[in-house]
Amino acid sequence: MRLGYSCWGCLGPGVVETPDGLRAYRRPLIDGLTDAGHEVVLVQANRDLAEAGLDLRDRYTYGGLPDLDALMLEWRWPLPGRNTTPCGTPGRTCDLHRQIGLLEHYTRACGTPTVIWDLDRQLPADDPSARCRTSRCASSPCTRRRAPRPCGARSPTPRWTPPTRRRWRVYPGRCRWCTWATSTTVTTPSTNGRWLVGHNIGVDWRLLHRRCASIAPAGLIDTLRLARACHLDAGGNSLTTLLDHLELTATVTGAVPHGQPHRALWDTVGAAVLLGSLVSRRWPAGVGLAGLCTVAALPDVAPMQAPDTLF
Known part of the structure; x- marks a missing residue:
């Protein structure tokens, strides 16, 4: 089966100044799943390559939003000053917004079986992800807090006190993996009555509509649907895979010389x-x-009448 694995950590030793409690287990786990005959696709950013210059793409597969049989998440939570700040802020990371997008697309929209590995015990019991019928939560028993006891006393049943839940303001971002609508006033006039085109645009539409419920585009055109209808032998249907297969990557890079895949303008x-x-x-x-x-149109938005002369 094809498994999507989401982590904000590393597989190699290159990035050392980062808290990464699962690094000791992550690579053996992924290798073990691969040895068992499963295909594992890493669906978070490739930090080994981006931050340490360690290229592991010959051994591991990195993808955008591929078709999956199951999803596994190393749970991320709001960290003030790091993943709750606006895009472009020094020190900002997009792990939390990416996780929101993965849960929205796979767990809620597609019903993909999901395992949440909550090693740090940061997932509140009332979180919708914990209650979703397609998800299962797992955490390490060694992290349970035990009350001190006198020497020789019998061990009581471990009791864990959940951390206090705080609500942080999560700013919308400007990268592909963040909620991209920053202002209803700005977004609504530019989208109402127009056709929106994107790759797997259903994910972007759900996030956009949740942020700006008043927008009313003419309809949604999904290049992922169109690519599947074309039956291309590209080895996958991600945007980057299809562009490489059709030899279009250089065209995109030439039009966006300072961009890169999985960023809003490039995508x-x-x-x-x-x-x-x-x-x-x-x-x-x-x-x-x-x-x-x-x-190629999605049924999420009822299309308006338009002349039959687009192409």
Whole structure:
């Protein structure tokens, strides 16, 4: 089976000045799952490569939002000054927003079986993720807090006191893995009555609509749906995989020279470039908007009447 593994830690020894209590177990666990015949895809950022220059892509698979049979999360929680600050703030990390996106897409929308590994016991019992019927929570028994007792006394049943739950303000971000709507006033006029195009756009739409419930686009065009309809032998359906397969990565990079995959502008341009290529491949003689919607539109938004002259 294909397993998605989400962690904000590292697999190698390169990044040393970071708290990473699961590093000792993470790589043996992933290797053990692989040896057992499963395919493991790492669905968080590749910190080994980005921060330590250690390239492990020849041994491990990193992906955006691939098709999964199950998802496993090393639980992330709000850390003030680190993952609750606006994008661009020094020291900011996007682990929490990425985790929110994974849970929204796989656990809630797709019903993917999900294991939450809460080693630090930071997941409140009333958190929706803990109560979701498709998720199971696991934590290490060695982290339970034990009350001191006199020497020779019998060990009482371990009792764990959950940490006090605090509510931090989580700012919307400007990267692909963050909630990208920063202002209803700005977003609504630019999207109302327009067609939104994206790769696996259902995830972006749910996050955007949750933040800005008043927006009303004409409809949603999903390049992931279109790619699946084209039956490409690309070895996967992620945006970067498809762009590489169609030899379009250089085109996107040329248009966004200072961008990189999994960032908002790069992925936006990538989806647009991919859309044009897939349309030409599936309909060499051209296609109208109605024909494109039959294959690639999502039913989440009722489309408005539009002229059949998009392509």
